[in-house]
Amino acid sequence: MDIDKANRTAVERMTSARPMLTGIARARDVIPGLHDDLLLHAGPPIAWERASGPLRGAVIGALLFEGRARSEAEAVALVERGEVRLEPCHHHAAVGPMAGVISSSMRVYVVEDAVHGHRTFSNLNEGYGKVLRYGAFSDEVLAKLRWMNDVLASVLAEALALAGGIDLRALLAEALHMGDEGHNRNKAGSLLFLKLLAPHIAHGKSGADAQSEVLKFLGDNPLSVLNPVMAACKAMADATHGVEGSTIVSTMARNGTDFGIRVSGLGDRWFTAPAQVPDGLYFPGFTAADANPDIGDSTITETAGIGAFAMAAAPAIVTFIGGTPQDAVHATLEMYEITAAEHSQFTIPALGFRGTPVGIDLRKVVELGITPRVNTGIAHRQAGVGQVGAGLVRPPMEIFEAALVAFAERYLE
């Protein structure tokens, strides 16, 4: 069996994928298998009893938002009675940052890989501050979600239709030349997103006030493009998944309790272990004692060869997540050790336009004892509080070891 050959195929599928942002739709109309009694969440599967504070908060918020519950207690009771179930976004071709909760009436981005045909989805980004994805569910949070669903989504949908879609791979490639790494720093990408949409927003039918609000919201939120980028990376990762005999990691995701991975040649099985608390910079008034363990599907960016893997492209990010610009370069250099290829589309000017490290090879992770690096936001451990910082984290080594054992059992015996 030629694992290297399988891995070349898997990585070639990832780097040749060309995810296009084609539109915006109501989640239950487009996400396969989603219905009104189901909430999607970030990371591997988890039972409510083991769910962390921020995930619980986001579930409560989503049920309030959907009008299924009128109070926190009612929302919790709905889930405890099993009337509303929880399943991973990843089981439904979707991804969501942090808690990653997507409910049936939320508007989502629709991304289509023009090469391999996968359709993927992500919710709309709420910006910084008190937001559902960090587990906050106050009236203010819900009011913003309603504005996003009504005004923002309508204006974006209209503009995207007029634009005829957006090539997210091209956008990302350019953003990496403008100091982004595509995960925690999407300043340039969000401005490129704004630039592509703005002329079409002006031609929309929503009126000057709505257009102005949306232009301001998109421009002021340096994470505007994170969610479409995540859906793009999910499409790339889905393209790499399912290659017989490949040890390339095709999913990394966390639910706030467990960190889970899936592997191209090992089907839909998750390998999970307890998630770690990130190392990072905390907002004033917060410390590591407030931090929830690592959470979110945004590790799909590192899975696809950007994020922490492209840190050398984004030296200014250290003001947000800690460390020095030299550390950022070293982060990327280290990731070349555990990856199968250098990206043909995503390049890093400061490294002489070397391609980003792409395609995490399970074998190299275990052999070298080097786990993937991940850039991440840090959520407060209690429901309802929100973001407390940002930093770096690594998945637990044991999930890679377990996956390699499973690979040996599946293929080598």
Add this chain to the structure above:
Amino acid sequence: MDIDKANRTAVERMTSARPMLTGIARARDVIPGLHDDLLLHAGPPIAWERASGPLRGAVIGALLFEGRARSEAEAVALVERGEVRLEPCHHHAAVGPMAGVISSSMRVYVVEDAVHGHRTFSNLNEGYGKVLRYGAFSDEVLAKLRWMNDVLASVLAEALALAGGIDLRALLAEALHMGDEGHNRNKAGSLLFLKLLAPHIAHGKSGADAQSEVLKFLGDNPLSVLNPVMAACKAMADATHGVEGSTIVSTMARNGTDFGIRVSGLGDRWFTAPAQVPDGLYFPGFTAADANPDIGDSTITETAGIGAFAMAAAPAIVTFIGGTPQDAVHATLEMYEITAAEHSQFTIPALGFRGTPVGIDLRKVVELGITPRVNTGIAHRQAGVGQVGAGLVRPPMEIFEAALVAFAERYLE
């Protein structure tokens, strides 16, 4: 006499300047001394007989644009008969890229230094392609200038008024963290400019078509913000000018024939010598034989501590001007040798957030034999053709030597 102390004062005035983009106006209404029989141009003073092809082309184009001439021959005759005169932008608190021609009815950006009170001006950027500033004057060029004067300027003026002005120093500081160097690469800065204006453009009274066209023009032109940035740098340079006993260079500018500098402690005297042809990358079909010598006021960016001085912030620029990302780092490191300070506002992430080299000290240039580096576009030597490439150039050493002699004569005898 304490030259070092004078230089500290001069540089402190430059780095503490806070240029705000406050509005747009008709040139003759705001630029001191401008009238209908006067055209402003880039660089030190020059007689028509010695003017280069691109400067002649831009003068011809401006006279056609103003309706003063109906043909190239008529325009040339007007200047030859002395009915229209030429003076440097720099003599009128203005700057213009490349040929830098500003005529009385053109709309210009108005910049005001909130700290020292200087008002400065620059014309609107035309984008790439066949443009007046590179000496092209076809009907297409004139039609675009008319659209800019009528539609673009109106929409921008309205949006700037609603925005209450734009802090250009803050914009530049952010752009340097996003891969710009502020002279030949203004991709991020132009998107930040778009982001700040877009919500106000949507609230303007010009109608959806005009708004959409302007949003597209601003977003598609990675030099949109160059001209306001140049006016901002001019304001910073004007703040540094006129400090008794200072050897800090307060102007560097080229007219396509001569390169000229002025010095803080030496009044309004220019020191000039023939400009060089830049080293760089040529567009397909062109070579160095097509190139005009260095032209434009855009060296005001290097004078103010950005542009080639901040190359280490912009490794991706080498795809446009040639060289390697390592050369870009070395360019900045070399400029620390001939400058008086590190900028307190403009920092370079890749150099551990070190301030950009700022305040060119005449003494160091001559002592070390290191002339300032300049990033630049390259114009075709014939009128009417346009841009043929982009690259790097240095001013002739003899102008620094002549200035140092003059400094000695003025102060040390």
